[in-house]
Amino acid sequence: MLCEYSKASLHFCQECNNLLYPKADPQRRIMVYGCRICQYDDMVENKCVYRNDLLTVTKEQVGVTTDLGADATLAHSNIPCPKCGNDDAVFYQDQSKRKETRMILFFYIGVHDYNAVVITVYFVNICYPSKFQRHFPVRHCEI
Numbered sequence: 001m002l003c004e005y006s007k008a009s010l011h012f013c014q015e016c017n018n019l020l021y022p023k024a025d026p027q028r029r030i031m032v033y034g035c036r037i038c039q040y041d042d043m044v045e046n047k048c049v050y051r052n053d054l055l056t057v058t059k060e061q062v063g064v065t066t067d068l069g070a071d072a073t074l075a076h077s078n079i080p081c082p083k084c085g086n087d088d089a090v091f092y093q094d095q096s097k098r099k100e101t102r103m104i105l106f107f108y109i110g111v112h113d114y115n116a117v118v119i120t121v122y123f124v125n126i127c128y129p130s131k132f133q134r135h136f137p138v139r140h141c142e143i
Contacts, residue, residue, distance in 0.1 A: 013040050022049045081109045 011020040013035040020033035020042060034041040080087040090108045
């Protein structure tokens with residue numbers, strides 16, 4: 001069986017109930033699951049030892065947050081918004097561990113219009129440290 005179609009699972013020793021670890025058997029030239037306590041080993045049907053499923057993709061969307069402008073722990077910027085002219089933006093860096101998204105800044109600009117808060121989100125790639133206005137906004141969403 002291929003690893004992408006099978007599930008990696010834990011195997012336990014039939015003699016002492018300890019965890020079996022994958023190891024190579026050089027005499028038989030196969031992979032076996034072996035016990036580190038009692039030297040029991042079991043032949044492997046499923047050769048999948050570890051499977052890393054990356055099913056969740058970080059969405060570049062706004063969560064249900066309406067008080068980002070009042071959060072004192074986030075950094076503030078005084079660069080004016082090219083759309084509305086508001087010069088108070090809250091920003092933070094993307095927290096995902098994926099290589100292609102780790103240098104993304106999220107800018108939240110709160111605009112008060114008739115007591116309704118509209119949050120504008122800008123995704124700025126800071127790999128290109130040119131003037132902020134040249135690549136602002138890369139992507140624009142309003143909720």
